[in-house]
Amino acid sequence: MTATDFDVESIRxxxxxxxxxxxxxxxxxFDNAATSQKPQAVIDSLVKYYSEYNANIHRGVHYLSQKASIAYDDVRTKVQRFVNAETDKEIVFVRGTTEGINLVASSYGRKNIAAGDEVLISAMEHHSNIVPWQLLCEEKGAILKIIPMNDKGEIxxxxxxxxxxxxTKFISIVYISNSLGTINPVKKIIAKAHEYGIPVLVDAAQAVAHLQVDVQDLDCDFMAFSxxxxxxxxxTGVLYGKMKLLEDMPPYQGGGDMIRSVSFEKTTYNDVPFKFEAGTPNVADVIAFGAAIDYLSNLNHATIESYEKELLNYVTEQLSEIKELKIIGTAKDKAGVVSFILEGINAMDAGMYLDTLGIAVRTGQHCTEPAMDFFKxxxxxxxxxxFYNTKDEIDALVEGVKKAIKLLK
Amino acid sequence: MNQAIKDIEQEIIDDFKLFDEWAEKYEYVIELGRKLPIMDDTLKTDSNKIKGCQSSVWMTTKFTDGRIYFEADSDSTFVKGLIALLMKVMNGQKPEDIVAAPLDFINQTGLTTHIAQTRSNGLMAMIKQMKLYALGYQMKAETH
Known part of the structure; x- marks a missing residue:
C-alpha cells in the first residue's frame, strides 16, 4: 500500500x-503538536471503565479491583511492545512527559550530579526539558550547557x-522539536554520548505519534512521552528507563503502592516500576491509553509515515509560494510541524483570524522561548x-493565510 | 458608577450587538486597531511596556485638568483594537471614576470567549495598569 492509497476519510x-x-x-x-484528537475506541474505553469496572487497583481482593488491576497492568505490556523495551518493568507511568523529565532530574539527577558537573540540553528544547535541569543545576552547583543549532534549526x-x-554527566534532548519540527539524530547523539559513558534522556513527546520509536535500537537510557x-x-504518560538505572534510583515521591513495608523506624520500597508510582494511579486514563496504543498499532506505520511526509511536503511547498511568509525551521529531517511568520503581522492576530475560519493553529513561543530568541x-x-489531516485542509489553511495577509497587512 | 463611563460602555456593548459572528467582531476590532493613533517610538520604552506572552503593549498617560488621557500601542493590531475600546471608555475621565469602574464591559461584547490568551496576558494587564495609573493620580491629588 502506498501513501496515496491511504484512506484518510475512513480514518477520520x-x-x-x-x-x-x-x-x-x-x-x-492543525494543533496536533499541542494535543491530538481521540478515536472513538479511546473514548469508549474511558466510558467502559467508569461504567463497568472502576476500582482502586493492586490492593483490592474483590472482582472489580482485580479486573481493573489486570487492565491497568496490561497497558504496561502494551507500552513495552510499542517502544520495544526489554521488559515491562522499564515502563513507569507518570502524568506526562513533563513529569517524566522531572522524575529523572529529581531522582537520578540528585543522586548522580554534583557541583561542577555538566548537563547538556539543546537550543531547541521545550521549557519542560530546560527548567527541571536548571532547578537541578542550581541546587547542585552544576552547569547547564547548550548544544547549539544552525539557522535551519538543526543541531x-x-x-x-x-x-x-x-x-559531562547527563544529556537530555528532544527527538522532534515541537516548535520547528526538526527530527534530531538522537541515535547518533546517544552513540557518541555512550563513548563517554554519559546517559541520555530522549524527550519523545512529539515523536511517538509520528515515528516508530524503538528504545533498544536507539539505546537511549531514558525516554519520556505523553x-x-x-x-x-x-x-498520563510514560517514563522509560533502563532497568539498571531505574533500580539504582531513589524514589521520586512517597506514598501508597511504592512501598514494600512501612514502619516509623525503616521503610523499604517496592520494586521498579512501582517504586516510582506512589499513590492511586490514573487508572482510567492509563487503560484508555492502552486503547490508543491498540489503535496506533493497528495502523500500518510505514504508510502513516509516508502519508504524513506527503502532507508536510505539500504544505511546505504551498506556503513557500507566499512571498510575505517565512518558514522557521527548515531542517532536512522534519515531521509533523510547519512553523512560520508573516512579515509585519503579529502571529496572534493571524492565528485569531484563522480561528474565525474554523482553523485551529497555535501561535506564540510554543514553550520554546530560547529557540524563538535564537531566531530573533x-x-x-x-x-x-x-495522519487524519488532509490536503484539502491544507488548501484551506493556505487560503486562510493569504486572506490574513490581505486583512492585516 | 460614573454615568459617563457607564454610557460609553453601553454604547460599545450595543455596537457589538450588531454582529452575530465571531469573524465580524474580529474584523471590527482589527479595524479599530488600525485607526488607533500611532504612538511615538520614543515612548515605547521598557518602563512603559506591559509584556504579554503573545503581544507587547506600551502605555503612557497625561493628566490634564484633573482628567486622565491614556496613550497606548501594541505589536498586535487586535490588541490595539482592544486598547481603542478601553481608551474610548477611560480617556478624559477622573481618576476616582476609573478606580471605581468595574470595567468588565468587554465580557458583554462577546469577545472574551475568543480571547482567552489576550485576556489573561494582555487585556487584564492593561486594565490593571490603567487602574494603577488612576490610583496614582488619585492619591497624588489627595495628598496635595
Missing part, C-alpha cells in the same frame, strides 16, 4: 470531534562533540499535522 470517521463545525464552518484541526553535531568531556499527544487521554522572533504561527 474514527475521530468524532473532526466532523464538528465551529462558527458554522468545518473544523480544521550542530561537531559543536555537540566539542561539548563532551569528563565533567499519552495525549498519541491519541490517548490527558493526564517573538513567536510563530504553527500548524501541526497528524
Amino acid at each position: 470517521k474514527d475521530f468524532p470531534i473532526l466532523s464538528q463545525k465551529v462558527y458554522g464552518k468545518p473544523l480544521i484541526y 550542530i553535531f561537531e559543536e555537540f562533540e566539542k561539548l563532551l568531556n569528563a565533567r 499519552s495525549h499527544k498519541m491519541l490517548g487521554p490527558t493526564g 522572533i517573538p513567536g510563530t504561527i504553527r500548524a501541526s499535522f497528524l
Whole structure:
C-alpha cells in the first residue's frame, strides 16, 4: 500500500470531534503538536471503565479491583511492545512527559550530579526539558550547557562533540522539536554520548505519534512521552528507563503502592516500576491509553509515515509560494510541524483570524522561548499535522493565510 | 458608577450587538486597531511596556485638568483594537471614576470567549495598569 492509497476519510470517521463545525464552518484541526484528537475506541474505553469496572487497583481482593488491576497492568505490556523495551518493568507511568523529565532530574539527577558537573540540553528544547535541569543545576552547583543549532534549526553535531568531556554527566534532548519540527539524530547523539559513558534522556513527546520509536535500537537510557499527544487521554504518560538505572534510583515521591513495608523506624520500597508510582494511579486514563496504543498499532506505520511526509511536503511547498511568509525551521529531517511568520503581522492576530475560519493553529513561543530568541522572533504561527489531516485542509489553511495577509497587512 | 463611563460602555456593548459572528467582531476590532493613533517610538520604552506572552503593549498617560488621557500601542493590531475600546471608555475621565469602574464591559461584547490568551496576558494587564495609573493620580491629588 502506498501513501496515496491511504484512506484518510475512513480514518477520520474514527475521530468524532473532526466532523464538528465551529462558527458554522468545518473544523480544521492543525494543533496536533499541542494535543491530538481521540478515536472513538479511546473514548469508549474511558466510558467502559467508569461504567463497568472502576476500582482502586493492586490492593483490592474483590472482582472489580482485580479486573481493573489486570487492565491497568496490561497497558504496561502494551507500552513495552510499542517502544520495544526489554521488559515491562522499564515502563513507569507518570502524568506526562513533563513529569517524566522531572522524575529523572529529581531522582537520578540528585543522586548522580554534583557541583561542577555538566548537563547538556539543546537550543531547541521545550521549557519542560530546560527548567527541571536548571532547578537541578542550581541546587547542585552544576552547569547547564547548550548544544547549539544552525539557522535551519538543526543541531550542530561537531559543536555537540566539542561539548563532551569528563565533567559531562547527563544529556537530555528532544527527538522532534515541537516548535520547528526538526527530527534530531538522537541515535547518533546517544552513540557518541555512550563513548563517554554519559546517559541520555530522549524527550519523545512529539515523536511517538509520528515515528516508530524503538528504545533498544536507539539505546537511549531514558525516554519520556505523553499519552495525549498519541491519541490517548490527558493526564498520563510514560517514563522509560533502563532497568539498571531505574533500580539504582531513589524514589521520586512517597506514598501508597511504592512501598514494600512501612514502619516509623525503616521503610523499604517496592520494586521498579512501582517504586516510582506512589499513590492511586490514573487508572482510567492509563487503560484508555492502552486503547490508543491498540489503535496506533493497528495502523500500518510505514504508510502513516509516508502519508504524513506527503502532507508536510505539500504544505511546505504551498506556503513557500507566499512571498510575505517565512518558514522557521527548515531542517532536512522534519515531521509533523510547519512553523512560520508573516512579515509585519503579529502571529496572534493571524492565528485569531484563522480561528474565525474554523482553523485551529497555535501561535506564540510554543514553550520554546530560547529557540524563538535564537531566531530573533517573538513567536510563530504553527500548524501541526497528524495522519487524519488532509490536503484539502491544507488548501484551506493556505487560503486562510493569504486572506490574513490581505486583512492585516 | 460614573454615568459617563457607564454610557460609553453601553454604547460599545450595543455596537457589538450588531454582529452575530465571531469573524465580524474580529474584523471590527482589527479595524479599530488600525485607526488607533500611532504612538511615538520614543515612548515605547521598557518602563512603559506591559509584556504579554503573545503581544507587547506600551502605555503612557497625561493628566490634564484633573482628567486622565491614556496613550497606548501594541505589536498586535487586535490588541490595539482592544486598547481603542478601553481608551474610548477611560480617556478624559477622573481618576476616582476609573478606580471605581468595574470595567468588565468587554465580557458583554462577546469577545472574551475568543480571547482567552489576550485576556489573561494582555487585556487584564492593561486594565490593571490603567487602574494603577488612576490610583496614582488619585492619591497624588489627595495628598496635595
